[in-house]
Amino acid sequence: MVHYHRYIQLRKGVAVATYVDEEDACVHMSGCNKRSKPKLVFFLLFCTFFSSCLILAPHLLPFPTPTLSLLYPSGVDHEDVSDSKINACSSVSNGTICCDRSSIRSDVCVMKGDIRTHSSSFSVFLYGSKDLGAGDEQFQQEKIRPYTRKWEASTMATIDELTLIAKNPNASDNRHKCDVVHDVPAVFFSTGGYTGNVYHEFNDGLIPLYITSQKYNKKVVFVILEYHDWWITKYANILTHLSDYEPIDFSGDKRTHCFSESIVGLRIHDELTVDSSLMEGSKTIKDFRDILDNGYRPRIQGLIQEEERENAQMKNPIKLVGELDKPKLVIISRNGSRAIMNENALVKMASKIGFSVTVLKPQRTSELAKIYRELNSSDVMVGVHGAAMTHFLFMKPGSVFIQVVPLGTTWAAETYYGEPAKKLGLRYIGYEILPRESSLYDEYESNDPVLRDPNSVNDRGWEFTKKIYLDRQKVRLNLARFRKRLVRSYIYTMKKRNEMVRSQ
Numbered sequence: 001m002v003h004y005h006r007y008i009q010l011r012k013g014v015a016v017a018t019y020v021d022e023e024d025a026c027v028h029m030s031g032c033n034k035r036s037k038p039k040l041v042f043f044l045l046f047c048t049f050f051s052s053c054l055i056l057a058p059h060l061l062p063f064p065t066p067t068l069s070l071l072y073p074s075g076v077d078h079e080d081v082s083d084s085k086i087n088a089c090s091s092v093s094n095g096t097i098c099c100d101r102s103s104i105r106s107d108v109c110v111m112k113g114d115i116r117t118h119s120s121s122f123s124v125f126l127y128g129s130k131d132l133g134a135g136d137e138q139f140q141q142e143k144i145r146p147y148t149r150k151w152e153a154s155t156m157a158t159i160d161e162l163t164l165i166a167k168n169p170n171a172s173d174n175r176h177k178c179d180v181v182h183d184v185p186a187v188f189f190s191t192g193g194y195t196g197n198v199y200h201e202f203n204d205g206l207i208p209l210y211i212t213s214q215k216y217n218k219k220v221v222f223v224i225l226e227y228h229d230w231w232i233t234k235y236a237n238i239l240t241h242l243s244d245y246e247p248i249d250f251s252g253d254k255r256t257h258c259f260s261e262s263i264v265g266l267r268i269h270d271e272l273t274v275d276s277s278l279m280e281g282s283k284t285i286k287d288f289r290d291i292l293d294n295g296y297r298p299r300i301q302g303l304i305q306e307e308e309r310e311n312a313q314m315k316n317p318i319k320l321v322g323e324l325d326k327p328k329l330v331i332i333s334r335n336g337s338r339a340i341m342n343e344n345a346l347v348k349m350a351s352k353i354g355f356s357v358t359v360l361k362p363q364r365t366s367e368l369a370k371i372y373r374e375l376n377s378s379d380v381m382v383g384v385h386g387a388a389m390t391h392f393l394f395m396k397p398g399s400v401f402i403q404v405v406p407l408g409t410t411w412a413a414e415t416y417y418g419e420p421a422k423k424l425g426l427r428y429i430g431y432e433i434l435p436r437e438s439s440l441y442d443e444y445e446s447n448d449p450v451l452r453d454p455n456s457v458n459d460r461g462w463e464f465t466k467k468i469y470l471d472r473q474k475v476r477l478n479l480a481r482f483r484k485r486l487v488r489s490y491i492y493t494m495k496k497r498n499e500m501v502r503s504q
């Protein structure tokens with residue numbers, strides 16, 4: 001279990017945090033070999049970066065206050081995004097390539113005209129232009145790696161690069177012929193990089209794909225670099241709600257695909273969210289969640305029918321009527337580092353308060369529809385900070401998300417999960433543990449900076465954060481203290497239910 005957490009200062013005091021909880025990366029080994037080496041190199045490189053950040057901008061380091069909006073990439077991105085910038089390249093004229101490289105998170109190129117793929121040379125050709133440089137055979141060339149972690153040089157180095165080439169129509173003699181002509185636009189993107197980790201699959205994959213493609217209303221073909229069959233299978237339920245067409249494996253499919261419009265690269269707004277002010281039709285993260293709901297519905301209904309059939313065949317069908325009426329609490333359970341050591345006692349306490357409690361252990365092989373079903377029908381989700389918190393996206397707006405925040409992880413917990421959860425309309429409670437609730441309390445003197453001043457430890461460098469707080473810390477909840485949050489959540493849920501009943 002490796003956990004990468006990096007902060008890099010970019011131009012104009014812009015700081016971007018990079019955060020990879022690797023607990024379930026390298027699931028699918030094909031992507032791993034390629035990744036592991038550059039990562040190691042990057043890790044070393046990063047340490048250099050990091051220390052220079054320290055010198056250049058100590059105030060940009062991950063202090064645990066959510067008020068540090070400077071650190072928050074969104075604050076940055078939005079500041080200078082004017083309307084024209086949002087729509088940069090939206091009015092690209094026929095026969096030209098327009099690349100918007102203004103975002104620190106991703107580049108996006110738009111092409112219109114006679115577009116033809118050429119996968120063996122990792123190129124996409126565009127033939128013809130309005131204003132030709134006379135005599136030039138080739139008049140524009142752009143290179144792009146279609147992945148949303150532009151500021152992470154070493155990650156990007158592992159992403160396949162596409163060359164977009166605009167050619168003189170007079171060179172039409174050597175125009176390669178179309179094998180498949182599509183009458184809808186294409187969106188090109190990569191499922192390489194950190195794909196394999198659920199946080200990144202949503203943050204750098206599905207949500208940006210939604211942001212970029214939803215305006216086509218499913219009349220769009222996805223052309224995927226570093227295509228993985230498992231990814232297509234895992235997200236089939238969602239992909240069919242984003243596109244009516246079979247996705248294309250760019251390097252595996254050697255045919256020439258022809259389009260009249262293409263977007264290469266994905267737009268991204270912020271951590272696990274959709275900024276409605278940047279969307280056509282003012283779409284929000286709730287609209288993205290609706291896609292999940294519609295996507296998983298058929299499978300969930302199938303599961304329910306199956307269970308009903310099985311129940312009907314049993315002599316003593318399971319009756320849990322009372323249980324069904326109780327507010328439902330789900331604990332997203334971790335094993336190993338950042339596990340809750342007294343999880344059983346927590347379950348007992350929550351049941352006593354009145355919750356029906358489920359303990360979920362999402363595995364990389366878990367079927368997402370089943371996790372969705374569980375969370376979509378829950379009132380409260382509890383979990384310790386980590387990539388699995390991404391599943392807050394499966395909670396209904398208006399429900400409660402309690403994130404247990406281990407020592408030294410406050411900033412990351414808020415930035416990557418707390419703030420995005422609020423944007424989805426969840427009632428978010430960040431439970432910052434006290435030193436005594438950390439397993440580190442058993443290892444360090446009570447006045448050690450590790451317990452007393454995690455910021456100072458984080459300031460010493462990423463490797464300390466990782467080694468001490470992420471990989472070696474477990475949580476032993478102070479149940480009397482935690483109970484208050486649960487009771488509050490219980491009352492909130494019951495009140496909400498009563499209001500719903502009254503308004504009916």
Ligand SMILES: *[C@@H]1O[C@H](CO)[C@@H](O)[C@H](O)[C@H]1NC(C)=O
Pocket residue numbers: 094095112113114127128129169
């Ligand atoms: C765009 O350019 C292509 C190739 O030059 C041409 O075939 C097509 O008709 C043009 N479309 C429009 C709408 O001008």
Ligand SMILES: *[C@@H]1O[C@H](CO)[C@@H](O)[C@H](O)[C@H]1NC(C)=O
Pocket residue numbers: 132133134135136168170
């Ligand atoms: C294309 O060919 C036409 C006719 O041969 C010529 O007039 C024109 O200048 C050429 N355009 C370019 C960009 O070479």
Ligand SMILES: *[C@@H]1O[C@H](CO)[C@@H](O)[C@H](O)[C@H]1NC(C)=O
Pocket residue numbers: 293294296297300373376377396
């Ligand atoms: C999720 O929960 C809502 C509200 O209870 C329900 O209407 C919806 O059908 C559920 N979604 C799925 C896919 O089961």
Ligand SMILES: *[C@@H]1O[C@H](CO)[C@@H](O)[C@H](O)[C@H]1NC(C)=O
Pocket residue numbers: 335336361
């Ligand atoms: C939890 O981790 C331990 C040791 O790392 C392992 O033996 C055990 O099988 C794991 N349990 C689950 C449910 O993953």
